[in-house]
Amino acid sequence: MKTIEQFLESKNIRVTAMRLLIYKFLAEKQVAVTLSDIENAFEKADRTTLYRTIKTFEEKAIVHQIDDGTGINKYALCEKGCNCEIETDLHLHFHCNNCNETICLTEHKIPQIKVPDGFVSENVNLVVKGVCDKCSGQ
Template sequence: MASVKNNYQFEDLLDKHQLKKTAPRLRVLSMMYSKNTATSQPDLESVMNDIDRVTLYRILNVFEEKGIIHKVFDLNGTANYAVCHSDCGANHHHDEHLHFNCTGCKNVYCLNELTLPAITLPAGFRAEDFTLYASGLCPRCDKKNPARA
């Protein structure tokens, strides 16, 4: 993920999306930009215990609607959220990249640098969303794996 932005950049991001600059929104942005993995609402709740669950849910919801973050599911079906790094916009995400689920540490990584092939659907099908998942071991967990060849 991108390097951590400062509060002025977060304020500009909120302005760009016509969102009020509140302390909880700025904190959520700071936390999400500081991670190199997707994160779940329960994980955010555990480190942001001064932001109540409903407020955090609403922040994540509006950030997703505005194209600031996108939702990706882990191997257990839990929704995780990751920062959008492309031209995502209101109600339209361009997160057509590989989502890697590590079976060791259970983290979800957005592999934005991979170029995915174009997918042509059969006649009559129209895709409204596209998600590609892979699972295995991330580099950190692979190094810990003694069975590694």
């Protein structure tokens, strides 16, 4: 069982207080968050720091960016089952039109998509929109 510090170091991310806080924040969230969400959670911190921290996490492949069609970038920690570096490992995201939350459905793999001759597929972005379990239960 690694500590977060050890985990970050193993990914070549230098450990700072801010980065630990942001990591923990992401870890306890069950949904993808926007930069503003993080900003609101850490009002003392500068927006740029948060932005660059997320970008660092993204580069080091411990966070993936999600484009759920709201026009605002969202981010989520990569889980055990999620290997963002590996392009064939693509899961889908669910965006709730009611609560506006976006959830990684890590266990749901994206089916193989055929493209016409001459086209080379490198990446697939799949977002399902609708009503999430929490909202549909109301």
